[in-house]
Amino acid sequence: MNIVMFTPNYLPAMRYGGPVRSTHGLARGLVDLGHRVDVLTTDVDGPGRLDVALDRPSDMDGVSVHYCSISAPRRFYYSPALAKRAASLLPDADAIHVNGMFLWPGPHLARAARRSGKTLVISPRGMLMPEMVAGKSRLAKSVWITGQERANLAAATAIHVTSAGEAEGLSAMGLDLAPVAVIGNGVETPPRLPDAAEINAVWGDVPQGQRVAFLARLDWTKGVDMAIEAARAQPGAVIRLAGHDQIGLQAELTQRLIRSDGSLAGAFLGPLDGMQKWAFLAGADVLLVPSVRESFGMSVAEAMSMGTPVIATDGVGAAPLLAKLDAGLVVPREQGALNGALARLLADEARRNAIGRASREMAMTELSWTGIATQMASLYQIAQSGGAV
Numbered sequence: 387m388n389i390v391m392f393t394p395n396y397l398p399a400m401r402y403g404g405p406v407r408s409t410h411g412l413a414r415g416l417v418d419l420g421h422r423v424d425v426l427t428t429d430v431d432g433p434g435r436l437d438v439a440l441d442r443p444s445d446m447d448g449v450s451v452h453y454c455s456i457s458a459p460r461r462f463y464y465s466p467a468l469a470k471r472a473a474s475l476l477p478d479a480d481a482i483h484v485n486g487m488f489l490w491p492g493p494h495l496a497r498a499a500r501r502s503g504k505t506l507v508i509s510p511r512g513m514l515m516p517e518m519v520a521g522k523s524r525l526a527k528s529v530w531i532t533g534q535e536r537a538n539l540a541a542a543t544a545i546h547v548t549s550a551g552e553a554e555g556l557s558a559m560g561l562d563l564a565p566v567a568v569i570g571n572g573v574e575t576p577p578r579l580p581d582a583a584e585i586n587a588v589w590g591d592v593p594q595g596q597r598v599a600f601l602a603r604l605d606w607t608k609g610v611d612m613a614i615e616a617a618r619a620q621p622g623a624v625i626r627l628a629g630h631d632q633i634g635l636q637a638e639l640t641q642r643l644i645r646s647d648g649s650l651a652g653a654f655l656g657p658l659d660g661m662q663k664w665a666f667l668a669g670a671d672v673l674l675v676p677s678v679r680e681s682f683g684m685s686v687a688e689a690m691s692m693g694t695p696v697i698a699t700d701g702v703g704a705a706p707l708l709a710k711l712d713a714g715l716v717v718p719r720e721q722g723a724l725n726g727a728l729a730r731l732l733a734d735e736a737r738r739n740a741i742g743r744a745s746r747e748m749a750m751t752e753l754s755w756t757g758i759a760t761q762m763a764s765l766y767q768i769a770q771s772g773g774a775v
Contacts, residue, residue: 387480387766388422390472392495394463394486396427396451399436400659401630403603404684405511408548408571409485410449415572415759417448424450424475426468426491430460432632440467463489472498481505481766483546484538487513488530496538505770508539508564509546512681512703515555521607531561539563543769546762548682549703555679565775567765570704572755573687576664580692584661585669588626595732598625598652599670599694601663601685602677604635609676609699612724614642616674618651619725620732625652625674628666668692671738672731675702676724691749693742697727707752711744712737 393409395402413423424443429436436453443450452475454468468491476482482499484492487510499506512518519527539545542564547553548571556566589597598617602608610627617625625643636654643651658666667673673689675698686704689696695712698705699719708715714730717723731738768775 387763387770388424388478389416389481389483389766390424390426390475390479390495391483392426392468392472392485392491394428394489394491395430396425396453397446399431400657401432401603401632403629404571404682405485407574407684408682410446411572411574411755412759412762413449414447414574415755416763418756419759419763421763422450423448424452424479426452426454426472426475426495428456428463428465428468428491429453430456430463463491465491469494476502476504479504480770481507483507483509483766485509486511487535488527493534493538496542500538500541505766506538506542507544507546507765507769508542509548510552510556510681512548512552512679514559514561515552515679515681516558517555517679517701519559536561544765544775546765550706551679551701551703552681567775569758569761569765570753571682571684571687572758573684573691573749573753574755575691575749576661580661580665580668584665588655588662588666589669592624592626593622595671595735596620596623597669597671598623598728598732599666599673599689600625600627601629601658601667601673601688602675603629604631604639604654605633606635607678609674609678609719610635610639611642612676612719612721613674614639614652615721616676616724616728618643618645620729623651623728623732626655626666626670627652628655628658628663630657663688664692667694670694672697672728674724674728675699676719677702678719680704687749687753690745690753693746695731695738695741695745697724697731699724707748711748712741715741 438453443452456465540562545566600613617623667689673696679701682703705716717727
């Protein structure tokens with residue numbers, strides 16, 4: 387098949403975290419299965435722009451990536467260049483896959499797909515969860531859904547979500563929807579595990595049994611404050627936080643790291659990528675993911691692939707995977723519950739080791755991108771043939 391994907395941001399714009407990694411993982415997985423994948427995206431990288439070619443596609447692991455500049459209004463990613471590139475690609479496409487919400491290119495491509503009778507799959511990427519719509523810019527989002535997204539969501543061939551939790555949240559929005567398919571995210575592991583020297587470069591000064599990791603942007607919705615408080619409550623525990631400080635919280639959060647005796651309960655490492663990120667996860671005793679809501683939670687899958695236990699709140703899409711491993715790894719989003727789960731896990735080395743082994747095995751068997759891409763290709767093919775999703 388020829389598949390055209392839209393995603394607002396793409397590698398190497400790693401500041402956007404899980405969605406960037408998961409979109410490329412899926413695209414590469416589809417290419418490995420023999421499909422052609424063209425990704426339409428922008429050159430946006432926070433306040434700046436990526437240093438990428440705009441006049442021709444870039445090959446990334448066999449995926450043809452078409453980077454396009456945006457014009458004002460920048461907030462909506464308005465891009466005549468992307469529309470022009472899409473017009474040249476869509477006639478030969480078998481399926482159009484739109485990722486994300488609330489940006490101009492998504493509805494533009496969805497309408498083009500509908501006009502041409504093409505298979506259209508829309509992945510909201512967690513942006514149509516009630517909590518996300520009710521948060522920042524609630525009125526603007528509601529108006530946008532009515533004017534730009536509603537008709538496409540109803541007329542698409544399928545809506546793709548990454549977890550049962552996201553499907554439930556989407557249903558709670560009360561929208562008229564195309565059939566919903568649940569296909570989780572995968573995880574792309576490095577060609578080798580981090581070695582002892584690489585792990586020690588990140589964690590060498592912290593004794594084993596006291597290493598607490600947090601891997602996400604520094605944001606209240608990610609529960610960064612709860613993660614810090616949970617670590618502070620454990621005598622001797624040290625939390626290291628890796629992620630972009632996009633909204634300027636680090637100074638305030640640093641104050642929260644100070645214990646009553648004046649010592650620091652942790653440190654900020656900034657964004658990590660490549661083997662540094664894998665060493666960070668592999669060397670940790672536990673990863674905390676206390677998000678308000680995650681459609682899936684890529685950091686969960688990444689930690690599992692390194693054999694590192696994860697404690698997550700029940701709004702994280704990947705929480706059911708953790709509950710299969712150990713029911714105590716999933717807690718309500720309450721500070722006391724998170725503190726207690728962390729204390730119990732840090733105190734039990736045998737339990738941590740058993741969970742770690744089972745986590746890695748689950749990641750290898752259930753979260754490979756080859757398996758996820760096979761499911762997605764089947765969704766495209768079923769939808770294309772008019773079958774029931």
